[in-house]
Amino acid sequence: MAGKLAEPKIITDLNQKVVCLLPTGFYFNDERWEIIWEQYEKKGDTLSMADLKELFPDEATVQNPAIDNGDTFNKCR
Numbered sequence: 001m002a003g004k005l006a007e008p009k010i011i012t013d014l015n016q017k018v019v020c021l022l023p024t025g026f027y028f029n030d031e032r033w034e035i036i037w038e039q040y041e042k043k044g045d046t047l048s049m050a051d052l053k054e055l056f057p058d059e060a061t062v063q064n065p066a067i068d069n070g071d072t073f074n075k076c077r
Contacts, residue, residue: 009022020051
């Protein structure tokens with residue numbers, strides 16, 4: 001299934017360890033899924049936003065992430 005994510009997506013491995021967190025609007029498809037898993041296996045640890053910036057240089061959602069000023073989650077309180 002390909003398309004832009006409507007909400008953040010947490011990818012975990014079989015042991016429930018976080019592989020990475022993808023932001024809302026990130027274009028996600030099978031090819032990108034493979035790229036993420038290859039890098040995770042190579043690094044042996046959770047991928048950071050810096051890792052995602054290197055992997056996806058043309059992806060605006062990781063190159064220019066929104067600044068979290070807390071307003072997003074204030075509505076939930």
